[in-house]
Amino acid sequence: MKNITDYSGKCVLVLGLAKSGYETARLLKKLGAVVTVNDGMDLTGNQDAEELITEGITIVDKEHPLSLLETNELIVKNPGIPYSVPILQEAEKKAIPIITEVELAYQINEGTTIAVTGTNGKTTVTSLIGDMFSHSSKKGLLSGNIGFVASKVAQEAEPEDTMITELSSFQLMGVQSYRPHIAVITNIYSAHLDYHGTQDEYVKAKMNIFKNQQSKDYLVFNDAQRELLELYTVNSKVIYFSTVRPTNGAYIKDDAIYFQEELICRLNQIVLPGKHNLENILASIAVCKLSGINNEAIIATLTSFEGIKHRTQYVTTIDGVKYYNDSKATNTLATKFALDAFNVPVHWLCGGLDRGNGFEDLDDHVKCVERMYIFGQTIPKLIDFAKKHDINYEMCHDVKDAVSKTAKFTKHGQVVLLSPACASWDQYPTYEVRGEDFIQQVKSME
Structure with a gap:
């Protein structure tokens, strides 16, 4: 990693522990910073917190005291913490x-950076790119929202390596100098309005991915949304x-x-199912061709990559009923793709966090839904939706309860689909x- 001196002797507040906070605190300590970790949860007995204390890092838990702002010169915040919390509002004042944390990761990364964001498809695109790299002579390191903390991965990156980082809008709001050589925006639709407040603010956060790019860098973008x-x-x-017309990049x-x-x-060589995945494949191919990945490596992925866990994932078949886990469908667009993938009766498990969105986007996509x-x-919203479309429904306590209730109504040749259209x-x-709750309950029925 780059041995930067920007943080030597600087007092830094890491807001939020979790995986990224733990790795961030350790990295900052390594870079010579005076580190304090603050978390609103009670961290008594927390193993990560105890380890940080032994390394000389201060832990402040149970609340976010404004007095922390008197001594700290910089805040590295957990992406999930909104800027509306009092300590961050006061820090801005x-x-x-x-x-x-991804900003810090970028600063120490010796290799090339590829960054992927979008409302839907970003995890699949990140995984596809990583898989294509794995079939080539180049080394790609997955990081970010896909499950590998970027600041930890960046410490291991060599100059010839490429960090392939999945980024959420939450992470991109904290961008200052972050400059990927190749940035990808898969698509942008309405999402996370509870966090961003407005669609304009959400879009603005996504667009931060390319704000520091220069003429030698690339932005891979969905042709269907070029007006944005x-x-x-x-x-x-x-x-x-584009899936519909020739472009200056990848197309069908x-x-x-x-x-x-x-x-x-x-x-016909592609094994990854779903029309929506064609866009993900095109975006991935564009990135890899720009990165110098050969066609053989790309084709090796396209002829073997079958998808990702929690994304229309086939679980099992019980008494002729197929069960699919699409828990990653945290918005209506993702659920639209999942519902459109089937032409047999579907028992649809749905619901979750109310972010203020409606379900009208699904009006034309429930023809195969047998029961909700x-x-x-x-x-309440989904009951209104079911009544609007004259679909029978069952009210359930949670996912396990929903799976249990499907057994009473499903028939041979039908599908049970968890595609919540909501965050969890x-x-x-x-x-x-x-x-995993869905999978475990399904497996218990075998």
């Missing part, structure tokens, strides 16, 4: 810089991908995928935990 990009100044070279023509007029592969199993904060945080800490 005092002009104390606030960054997220026209509202911003872009200094990098924009490479578009005559049942085949091309990149800048070069044939890459035929569509509704849980979470959005129960009203009942589950993450969508992964929600998905």
Whole structure:
């Protein structure tokens, strides 16, 4: 890693422990900073907190005292903590810089940076790119929102390596100097309005991914949404991908995928299911071609990559009923893709955190829905949706309860689909935990 001196002797507040806070605190300590970790939870008995204390790091828990701002010159915050909390609002008044952990990771990374964001598809695109790198002679390191803390991965990156980082809008709000050589925006739709307040603020956060790019850098962007990009100044070279027309990047023509007029592969070679995944594949191919990955490596991925856990993941078949886990569908667009993937009767498990959105986007996508199993904060809205479309429904306590109730109604040849169209945080800490709950309950029925 780059042995930077910017933090030597500087008092830094790490706001929020979790995985990223733990790694951030250790890195800052290594860089010579005087580190304090603050978390609103009671950290008594927390192993990570105890380890940090032994390393000479101060822990302040149970509250966010404003007195911490009297001695700290910089805040590195957990992405999930909104800027509306009092300690951050007061820090902004005092002009104390606030960054997220990926900014710190970028500063020490010796290698090249690829950054991927978007409302949907970013995890799949990040994984596809990583897989294509793995089939080549180049080394790609997955990091960020995909589950590997960026500041830890960056410490291991060599100059010839490439960090492939999945970024959320929460992380991108803390960008200052972050400059990926290749940035990707898969798509932008309405999401996280409870955090950002307005759609404009959400879009602005996503667009931060390219704000520091220069003429030698690339922005890979969805051609179907190029009008969004026209509202911003872009200094990098924009490479578009499209499923409907030729572009200056990756596109589909005559049942085949091309990149800048070069044939890459035929569509019938691809094993990853779902029309929506074609956009993810095109974005990934564009990135990899710009990175010098050969076609053989790209094709090796396209002919073997079947998808990611919690994303329309096939779980099992019981008495002729197929069960699919799409817990990652935390918004209506993702659920739309999942519902459209089936042409047999679907028993749809849905609901979760109420972010203020409606479900009208799904009006034209429930023709195959046999029955709805509704849980979470959005129960009232989804009941109204079910009545609107004359769909039978069951009110459920949680995902396990919903799976149990499907047994009474499912028939051979039908599908049970968990695709919540909502975030999990009203009942589950993450969508992964929600998905595992589904899988475990399904397996218990075998």
